Amino acid sequence: MTPERLLLFSAARQLFALNLQEVCEVMEPQQCYPFAGAPPHYQGLINFHGNLTALVDLAGYLRLPGRPLPGKILVIDTRLAHLALKVDAVGSILDAASITGASSHEDPLTEALLDTPQGNVRLLRLETLLTGLEQELQQNAPNNAKPGGT
Amino acid sequence: MDMSQYKALFLSESREYLRTIAEQVVALEQSPGERSAVDALFRGAHSLKGMAASMEYGDVVVVAHSMEDLMARVRDGAVPFDAGVADLLLEGVDLIDVLLQDVEQERPSTLPTGDYAQRLAIYTPAPPKAAPADQAETQVSAVEAVPSPAPTTPAAAADIAPPPAAEAEKAKEPAGEAGGTVRVKTELLDHLINLTGELVTNKQRLLTIAGELASPALNDAISETAKLLRSLHDEVMKVRLMPFEAISDRFQRSVRSVAKKSGKEIHFELTGREIGLDRGMLEQLVDPLNHILRNAVDHGIEESGERERGGKPARGTVRLAVTRDRDRIQITVRDDGRGMEPATMIAAAIAKGILTPEEGELLSPRQALMLSCIPGFSTAKEVTDISGRGVGMDAVNAAIQKLGGTLGIESEPGVGTTITLRLPLTIAIIHALVVQVGQVKAAIPVNAVQRTVELSRRQIETMGKRQMFQLDDEAIPLLSLNRVLGLPLGRFPDGILPLFVTEARGRRVGIVVDRLLGQHELFVKQLGRPLSKMAGVAGGATLGDGEIVAILDLAGLL
Known part of the structure; x- marks a missing residue:
């Protein structure tokens, strides 16, 4: 079911949307502190109102070619995750009534492909995104490093 | 309504x-x-x-x-x-x-x-079975809980009669406002500790600024603020403390259940139920303690007949004791069972390919006992559905280390085993060693750090494929934290390798880093989804200059 209101944004020259209720803030790029042991699309940690929040480059995670833009940061509702997505730009808030068509998409991360006045938009499933990120971190875990190498 | x-x-x-x-x-x-x-x-x-x-x-x-x-x-x-x-x-x-x-x-x-x-x-009730007295003893599975209202030594606890149950029940009546107490939502307590933690972070920030300004007056003011903050932190932590008894009934029942299933006679003693622990820590202790207790009953305590043949009472004893020493909590699980033999542990580790015979010879008895905390290691002869086959002591050790604690094992064959957990009073504010690895900084809780060393390259010996150095007459293997974390290796142009010594898999290891940046008081923040699933990271913290560092969980990493 399509949410009542969606937040439109772009990454890697594609239009995406998230349920507006899943996003708590849109921020300008800010100081980010790298940490070790995570895949390269984890840009680091940011301090979001006291919550240490992972900043993930969405294009990098989706293995899409990134663009050298300062971009924006979408902070996911802190009740759901401590996650912020680095995207290229944030557009408008889209009312469900203005969606003219919707079709399914084979990618499990995509809830639906929406026809909107702004063009085709991939509505993302946040839970699938979070699960995917978690599974990737678990697979990326240090593999019982053996003592001896300096 | x-x-x-x-x-x-x-x-x-x-x-x-x-x-x-x-x-x-x-x-x-x-x-x-x-x-x-x-x-x-x-x-x-x-x-x-x-x-x-x-x-x-x-x-x-x-x-x-x-x-x-x-x-x-x-x-x-x-x-x-x-x-x-x-x-x-x-x-x-x-x-x-x-x-x-x-x-x-x-x-x-x-x-x-x-x-x-x-x-x-x-x-x-089932009619009593007509069985000879000597057989009846071995057929009964019983657990006795001996609640003790005051701290006491485990040895003395065996002789203490339980307090009248009605008194105990009265003491546990839900607290009301009439008694000068008031119920407070746990979220409010979390918020208070959060604010206190933020103040600690800000104090570090002020210290950094004061260092740059070199102002004695500012230093004095910060020093006074630091003292007040310490008091505030201690008071807030007291409010968050919950008595151990909030979880202890589960252990009584767990021991009772395992004793019943395994047909063993167990006398279970619990002391220190009134000791307060951080409520965030209590819940995380349930599974590890349950595992240790179930192991003690299932694998540690012998069958009644075997005990009697060994000159022991038919009924085995398992003691769970909680004590507090200033800002440390100590929990011991002591059984009077068959104990563990270090040589058997080493032989099993060699047979499983965990150790080479040469490495086995280097292990002290204490290190040999800690082999039981290596994943997949077990010397139990039989798999049971009660506590598994020694599976899980690695998880227990990892869980305790994640709480900033340590696990120690002492055992004497034929006499029994004591497992000791030493834990900080709080997991919210810790002291940590901050290190530089590649382009990132990371923090290691100081209770996981035995010592720091600046090692000259000349002191490094190569044994097979491993690089080692000598410390206190013990050959310590070296491991690069950069390598573990997938970062470029350090170069050390001056020939000095900074490292800290920690314990991993039952033996000491030297962890080489690019730089040791000093000790910091950190307010630990839990990482939510998705980073909460990342192995080797126990949380994050903000340094005095606002920089965020990940707090490493060495048990999960090594």
């Missing part, structure tokens, strides 16, 4: 009653004739029923009512308090616990209460 506003209070009080009922049941098994305890159990079930009825939680009412009726029959002498009654009452406690979870989640009851009420209504 909208009762939802009272739901949290109902849940909190009901769980206190359940805990009390469970404790009383286990205590009554030792002293079935304790009239005051029977009355206390009856009142507990009655109060629970009344509260549930006023909130219109019908299923809870039915179960509590059945328990109350059964206790009334016990009180009136129609039914003796035996193992069957205890089992039924504990089953009722479990049933209500699940029902309360449904209430909390605002979902329909997921657990049908089935014929529970009917089974209680028609319960009649």
Whole structure:
């Protein structure tokens, strides 16, 4: 079911949307502190109102070619995750009534492909995104490093 | 009338009653004739029923009512308090616990209460079996809980008679405002500790600025603020402390259940139930302690016959003791079972390819015992469905290290085993060693750091494929933290390698980093999804200059 209101944004020259209720803030790029042991699309940690929040480059995670833009940061509702997505730009808030068509998409991360006045938009499933990120971190875990190498 | 506003209070009080009922049941098994305890159990079930009825939680009412009726029959002498009654009452406690979870989640009851009420209504004790006295002893599985209201030595605890159960029950009546106490939502406590932590972070920031300004007046003011903050932190932490007894009933029941399944006679003692621990830590101790206790009963304690042949009492003893020394908590689980033999542990590790025979010769007895904390290591001869086959001590060790604690094992073959957990009083604010690896900084809790060393390249020896150095006459293997974290290796142009020594897999390891940046007081923040799933990271913290560092969980990393 399509949410009542969606937040439109772009990454890697594609239009995406998230349920507006899943996003708590849109921020300008800010100081980010790298940490070790995570895949390269984890840009680091940011301090979001006291919550240490992972900043993930969405294009990098989706293995899409990134663009050298300062971009924006979408902070996911802190009740759901401590996650912020680095995207290229944030557009408008889209009312469900203005969606003219919707079709399914084979990618499990995509809830639906929406026809909107702004063009085709991939509505993302946040839970699938979070699960995917978690599974990737678990697979990326240090593999019982053996003592001896300096 | 909208009762939802009272739901949290109902849940909190009901769980206190359940805990009390469970404790009383286990205590009554030792002293079935304790009239005051029977009355206390009856009142507990009655109060629970009344509260549930006023909130219109019908299923809870039915179960509590059945328990109350059964206790009334016990009180009136129609039914003796035996193992069957205890089992039924504990089953009722479990049933209500699940029902309360449904209430909390605002979902329909997921657990049908089935014929529970009917089974209680028609319960009649099994006729006593005519067995010779010497056989009867070995057939009975029993657990005795010895609650102790004051700290005492484990040795002395065996001789302490349990306090009157009614007094214990009275002490555990849900706290009301009349007694000068007030119920506070746990979220508020979390918020208070969060604010205190932020203040600690800001103090570090002020210290950094003061260092740049070189102002004595500012330094004095910060020093005074630091003292006040320490007091504030200590007071807030006290508020967050919950007595160990908040989780201890589960251990009594767990030991009772394993003893019953394995057909062993166990005397279980618990001391220090009144010791306060950070409530965030308590819940995370349940699984590790349960595992240690179940292992002690299932694998540690011998069968009665074997014990008697070894000149021991037929009944084995397992002691769980909690003590506090200033800002450290110590929890010991001591059994008088068969103990562990270091040589057997080493032989098993060599046979499994975990160690080479040469490495095995280098291990001290203490290090050999710690081999049991390596994943997949077990010397148990039989797999049981009770505690598995030694599986899980690695998980126990990892869980304790994640809490900033340490696990130690002492054992004497034929005499018994003692497992000691040493834990910080709080997991919210810790001291950590901050290190530089590649382009990132990381923090390691100081209780995981045995010492720091600046090692000259000349001191490094190569043994096979491994690089080692000598410390206190012990060959310590070296490991690069950069390599573990997948970062470019350090170069060390001056020939000096900074490292810290820690313990991994039962032996000391030197972890080489690019730089040691010093010790910091950090306010630990938990990382939410998705980073909470990342192995080797225990949380994050903000340094005085606002920089964020990940706090490494070495047990998960190595």
